[in-house]
C-alpha cells in the first residue's frame with residue numbers, strides 16, 4: 079500500500095501557536111499580553127455552547143496533530159450520538175466554517191486539507207516520531223501544571239490510565255492488548271466506546287482503521303458480537319482504502335473461532351479477493367493479499383477438519399487450488415507463504431479417522447451440497463498443496479504417507495494371469511528396465527524402508543509383487559492360505575504392483591520372455607488397473623526397451639488407464655546437499671525422452687522427476703496413486 083510521503087504531513091507538524099517564534103522586548107510586556115489572553119480565554123469558556131465550539135476550534139489549531147474527535151466529545155450534541163466518523167467529520171467542517179471567529183475561506187480549506195491528510199495513514203516511522211514529540215510535549219505540560227483534563231475514559235490499566243483525543247495509536251493498542259490478555263471486560267467496553275462512538279475518521283492519523291480491526295478481534299475473543307460487528311463495519315466503510323490484508327485475515331480467524339463462517343467467507347471474498355487480471359501480481363500489495371487469502375483459507379480448512387466438518391474444509395481447499403498458481407505467478411516462495419500444510423494434514427487425517435469409525439458425519443446444506451468428499455480427506459490437502467510452491471518438507475510428506483498408507487502388506491507374487499489376486503480394487507503398476515528403481519520408488523511413496531526388496535544387482539524382483547494398501551489386517555492370510563479373516567478394507571484401499579525389470583535383468587532368456595508376455599497381457603486385460611508408472615533412469619534417458627514399452631502402451635493399454643513417465647535417480651545429477659538440491663534432469667535427456675514419446679505416440683503422458691534418495695516428487699507420485707485409491 080502506498081502511503082503519503084513525509085512531506086505530505088508537514089501540515090500536521092506546523093502547528094499554530096506552538097511554533098510561533100517567541101520574541102518580547104521586555105518581561106513586563108510579555109506578562110501583560112499573557113494576562114490579557116488568559117482573561118479572554120476564561121471569558122470564552124464561561125459563555126455559551128457557541129463559545130465552547132470556538133474553544134474546540136482553537137484546540138484544533140493548537141494541537142493540529144491531535145484528533146478531531148475532541149471536537150465532538152466537547153460538543154454536547156455529539157457526545158451521545160452514535161453516528162460515526164464521516165458524519166461527525168462533515169458536521170465538524172460545517173461547524174468550523176460557520177462558527178469559528180476566524181472562519182475565513184483559507185482557514186476552512188486548511189482544516190479540510192488537514193482532515194483529508196489525516197484520513198491517510200502515515201508511515202510507521204513518521205507516526206512514531208510525531209507521537210514521541212507529542213508525548214514529550216504532554217509531559218512538559220504536565221510538569222508545568224497546564225494539563226487539560228478532557229478525558230472521560232478511565233481504564234484499569236496503569237500503563238495507559240486514560241484514553242483521550244490526544245491518545246496515540248500505541249496507547250489504544252496497548253490498552254486493547256492488555257484488556258484482552260487480562261480478560262478485562264470493563265476496559266474493553268471503555269475502549270470500544272471510545273473507538274466506535276467517540277473517535278472520528280482522523281483519529282491516530284488513519285490508524286483508527288487498524289485499531290478497529292484489533293478491537294474486533296478482541297471483541298470476538300470476548301464473544302461480544304455486537305461490538306465486533308460494529309468495529310468491522312466501520313472499518314470497512316471508512317478505511318476501505320487502507321485495510322491491511324493481515325488485519326482482514328486476523329478478523330477472519332476470529333470469526334471462525336466463534337463459528338461465524340458466513341461472515342468469515344464474506345470478508346474473505348470482499349477484502350481478500352484474488353488480484354484483478356491485468357494488475358502486477360508481484361506488487362507488494364497483491365502479494366500480501368494472495369498470501370493472506372491463502373492463509374485464511376488454510377485457517378478455514380484446518381478449523382473445519384478439527385471440528386469434524388469435512389465439507390467446508392474441502393470447499394476451502396478447492397478454493398486454495400485457485401490461489402496456488404497465482405501465488406507462483408506472483409513469485410511468492412514457500413518461505414514467504416509459510417502455509418501450515420502439516421497441521422492441515424493432521425487435521426484431515428484426524429477427520430478421516432472419524433469418518434472411518436462413523437463419529438464424523440458430514441453436514442448437509444446448500445453451501446456444501448455440491449462438495450464431493452475424496453476417498454481420503456488427505457487427498458484434498460495434497461491437491462491444494464501441489465498447486466503452491468513447495469519446500470519439499472520431509473515432515474509434511476511423512477504425514478502424507480502415514481495418513482494415506484496406514485497399513486501395507488505383501489499379498490502375493492503373481493507369475494501369470496491365473497495367479498493374480500482378486501480384481502476387487504484399483505491398482506498402480508510400476509514398470510521399467512531392471513535396476514531403474516521401481517522397488518525403491520514404492521518404498522519412497524509408502525514411506526517404508528524395505529517393503530519392496532531392492533538390490534544393486536539387476537533382476538532382484540522376479541514376480542509381479544502385489545502390496546495391499548489399507549486392507550483389513552490379516553488379508554494376506556486370506557490370499558495365501560484361504561483363511562477367513564473378519565473385517566473390511568478401507569475405502570481408500572488399492573494395490574501397488576512391483577513388476578520385474580526388462581532389459582538387463584540377470585535372469586534366463588526364457589524367463590525374461592515369459593515376463594514380457596505376462597506384462598503385455600496384464601497391461602491390456604487387467605480391468606482394475608488404473609495407473610501405469612513407466613520408470614526411466616534420468617541419467618541415461620530412454621533406451622530401446624523403453625521405446626518398445628511406449629509403443630506397447632500406445633497400442634494395448636486401455637484409454638481409461640493413466641500412463642505416467644517417471645524419471646528416477648534425479649539426485650545423481652546434482653552434487654552436494656540433497657535437501658537444497660533434491661535433483662535435476664539434463665536438457666539432453668529431456669529432449670531425447672520427448673522425442674521417443676512423440677515417435678511412439680504417447681506425448682500426452684505427464685513426466686515426473688523423482689529421487690528415492692532425496693524423496694523428490696513424492697507429492698506428484700501421490701497425485702496419480704490417488705487414481706488407484708479412488709476407484
Ligand SMILES: Nc1nc2c(ncn2[C@@H]2O[C@H](COP(=O)(O)OP(=O)(O)OP(=O)(O)O)[C@@H](O)[C@H]2O)c(=O)[nH]1
Nearest residue numbers: 513514515516517518532533537538539579647690
Ligand atoms: N541414488 C539413488 N539410488 C537409487 C534410487 N532409486 C534406486 N536406487 C538404487 O538403485 C538400485 C536399484 O534399485 P531397485 O529399486 O532395486 O530397482 P528395480 O527397478 O526394482 O530393480 P529390479 O527389481 O532389478 O528390476 C538400488 O541399489 C537402489 O538403492 C535413487 O533415486 N537414487
Ligand SMILES: [Mg+2]
Nearest residue numbers: 516517538539
Ligand atoms: Mg525391483
